[in-house]
Amino acid sequence: MATITKTPSGTWKALVRRVGWPSTAKTFRTKRDAEDWARRTEDEMVRGAFIQRAPSEKTTVAVALERYRREIVPTKKATTQRREAARIRELTIHFGKYSLAAVTPDLVAAFRDARLAQGKANNTVRLELALLGHLFNVAIKEWHIGLIYNPVANIRKPSPGEGRDRRLAPGEQTKLLTAVAQHNNPMLTWIVQLAIETGMRQSEILGLRRFQVDVDRRIIRLTDTKNDSARTVPLTKVAATLLSDAMRHPVRPIYTDLIFFGEPGRDGKRRPYQFTKVWTRIKREAGMHDLRFHDLRHESVSRLVEAGLSDQEVASISGHKSMQMLRRYTHLRAEDLVKKLDQIQKAL
Template sequence: MATIVKTPAGTWKAVIRKTGWPTNAKTFRTKRDAEDWSRRTEDEMVRGVYIQRSGSERMTLEMALKRYLNDITPTKKPTTQRGETSKAKKLTEHLGKYSLAALSAEIIANYRDKRLNEKGRTGTTSNNTVRLELALLSHLFTVAIQEWGLGLTFNPVLNIRKPSPGEGRNRRLSPDEERRLLAAVNKHSNPMLGWIVGIALETGMRSAEISTLRGPMVDLERRIVKLVDTKNDGQRTVPLSRRATELFKAAMANPARPGDCHLVFFGEPGKDGIRRPYAFTKIWGILIKELGLSDFRFHDLRHEAVSRLVEAGLSDQEVSAISGHKSMQMLKRYTHLRSEDLVKKIDKIKQRNLRKV
């Protein structure tokens, strides 16, 4: 039988002591609420279905996200860590004061709709951004259920519709844009910026893959780069075109590189004396804005490079081996062929067939 007492603050405290169960206590504004809770809880204990929910009721989403970022996020790749920190800020801003127990599918669905209509510097929030935020929230609930022992019984994110990923970006460089872009980065005071942009355009490697390259990974004689830690947690070998080989030769012969630094593209030493990869994101953003290409992202260089490989006649399997895409569906998002190039190819095929006749 529960013990119900009035507290000095005027509230009612219910305490349940039952053999085989830990002591459980909860405070309510009215005696009626305390009695109702006590009856329900004791009934669940008798039937063997009682779950201690106080942990999920006390822990807000803001507290849970801080724990997740401290315990789970550090086990992931640096780029993923930065992304999760950014997504956690938005989730905290909108839902941080809710307890985990109070977060229902309806509340999360409202968050989804509000975020999709939220305007930022570049327009409304994209479907993919919201989808990834919900993915982080969903994994947090999974970890909380399986590892944190908070008394949660289900993941409410699983009960709502997720925004579709969308069609993906289709931003290609025009010949004039490419000429102006390469001229600008090659004129920059640090030659590494020009080498990095040129290599991205030639190989389709990701920004993080290029910036973290170390000397032993680049084989100029065989004209290949061996990537050992990619976004998809796999290794791959990237063949180098003649132009890419020339760019790597220039980068490897950089006279400014300290003798004890193995990074191909290196930055200044930090406060701890350690050199980290060259951070070019800020200067890239400034140059792009000055060139009037504010809608062009560094990752679009990968899109351009992969599309050119397809246009050059390589098969999907050959392109995926170079780019590292695990599925043909993902690869198709990057292979938007120029209509004018397809027209030329159709004309060549027809002319070849006419000659045979």
């Protein structure tokens, strides 16, 4: 049953009490608005569709994102955590002042269009929308904030776009390795060469510890991967030699098991070697501005295919779970395919 009362300040307070439901109240400027809200609320209770909306109306997106940063982001991988911080900042700028209840599909779609108009890559916008959508899912399912639906689920997401097809042109590998070899820290050379030789991701290489590497058997056992599937990576002779040299690094502290280690942090702990700034500088000086570190993985995987390994064999090395993703990362040189066609014709 609803009770409508006038408050000392001149507003109207609607209070709804019904057996089996928590009492709920809301204040309005006019009596008519209070009566309309009370009728809708009672009707929702009768139909079993009532949701306590007060928390979602009082909680801003900025507050929710801050809670997400504290509670949810630390459960993600370290590499993901670093990227999530930038996405949270961007979402806070656009949505922070709104309450969770005020975010509509139209508002989210406007954000999507604005970001794309700024020249942001499709995948960048997709990942920002994914974080916003996950925020609403967590708010509904775990925080039990009264929301009727997830507004991000009802909009069109930008297409992923085509995968990069950047390969090392003839002479570029020698040029790149010569440039990184001039850096005073030999770990950079070992890391770049390992990426080309093994096809491992940057995070997998930087997180390597000595117990994971068996130089004699020429294998690496990876347990912390992007898709959470452990795998064993076979090593070429060159890769095995690189890792052997890295593990014999004369300046290695005895208290760290990391193969590629950085300087101690404020807490005295050593974390993986970070080389983003020096890598960017070296690329620029070598005239290879468009080369990304992840392109070295593309190069390695493509070479495995060109060497004649089957899709299943390549996937077991690279860690791709689906052949579709593997094909996106594999770009064969047309000239190499021409040579294979010639070999087939000679055999006929």
